Amino acid sequence: MNFSREDRVIYNDINLTVPRGKVTAIMGPSGIGKTTLLRLIGGQISPSSGSIKFNDQEFVGIGRKPLYKARRKMGMLFQSGAMFTELSVFDNIAFPIREHTDLPEAIIRKIVLMKLEAVGLRGAAQLFPSELSGGMARRAALARAIALDPDLIMYDEPFTGQDPISMGVIVRLIRELNDALGVTSIVVSHDVDEVLSIADYVYIVANKTVIAKGTPEELRQETSPQIVQFMQGKPDGPVPFHFPSEDYKKELFNNVD
């Protein structure tokens, strides 16, 4: 698949396969378009060329109705949580169920409470998103993402801005929900340790394409300088510390009278 925004190439001949029922991580430096990749997978934007398939259904050129039908089988945890601020936590999670089913309110209540119990927030059902901490908001959003029992859950930078306890909780939840619900998970992140601790398979994306792939163990054995720099968080290497600039001494002393 290729994707360009105006004249800028974001992805050049990128090829990924996400195995069913596994946690697949997509890692890479900031700004390379990892969130864009999730938006492409979800059909929110279309690639310039190539193919994107979900459950063997082609998303490129798909009509609005079949796309929306397919999306009912997808859940997405946004980086900001994207909770509806005017609705309580309970109503946020009930929202997709009310929109897409004709279930009676008593059943919806049970489903919502089960989803909240799964993320440990049953007691926060009546709170509003503004009353939640960052970690709680992320968990509530996760409960909403699994409200319709999707086949695929996409996590966009789920660990960003979380304290160690919240991060630990979310790491555990991603793994447990994946195994308990039998879903397929895609985690987009640049938090190497957290991602490698839960992923079954990892893609490292840089330079507009996949530069490495494999299990966490395989990637730890990688010797390519670019992979080593990313995995070990080294400040300088193939990705330079310094933004391209003219010679330091020349710039410092050139304009001195």
Place this chain on the structure above:
Amino acid sequence: MLINSIRNIGRNGLSTVAGLGRAAFMLMGALRPSGRGLKILPLLIKQLYVVGVQSLIIIVVSGLFIGMVLSLQGYTILVGYGAEQSLGQMVSLSLLRELGPVVSALLFAGRAGSALTAEIGLMKATEQLSSLEMMAIDPLHQIVAPRFWAGVISLPLLAAIFSAVGIIGGHLVGVAWLGVDSGAFWSIMQASVEWQEDIVNGGIKSIIFAIVVTWIALHKGYDAVPTSEGISKATTSTVVQSSLAILGLDFILTAVMFG
């Protein structure tokens, strides 16, 4: 220099046309049948409250003062010709034909229009619109359509209230303070105000202003750059463009209706 100017004009022209195209697609998408039946009704009622009911205070207070000022100014002119008995006619025709639709639309753009833009812009910035899409719910149906219809329904009603309260304000100043005869105030007003010419035409103006202001406000929010600066610019742009559109359209409509 000249080439740059021509290039800028071309770029701005293309950007304006592209913006109009996006606005048209947004409106068409919002007005397309959603197949959701009565599920839209609670959303519409909520927006009628937010957009319409919550604009009532500013409309009533402004209408009252504008009616009072009109009456005071009108009296000082009419009394010179011994025609102060026609004060009711002057106040009511000014309000029903022009000031009611125009000033209520300007106030609506400032209060409700800017709020709509900021709300939708923030929804975009906090990924709420994207999350709706990912839940297989069209944000144009869920967010834009109820707000559009709420604006189109609310503004003509607010303009009617504005004119009614303005006439009461005019009566207060003209009759209770300046001593114009109450019977003459009401009877000359009744005799001179035409249903089709004045009331219906004023209503048509209001409906057109409502469509334009709400459309601009929703599009600016939906198309906003999802940053604090982008939302700030979009909100300002809503008020400026809506105000100019109201005043420009008012001239055209007045020329067509009364010219």
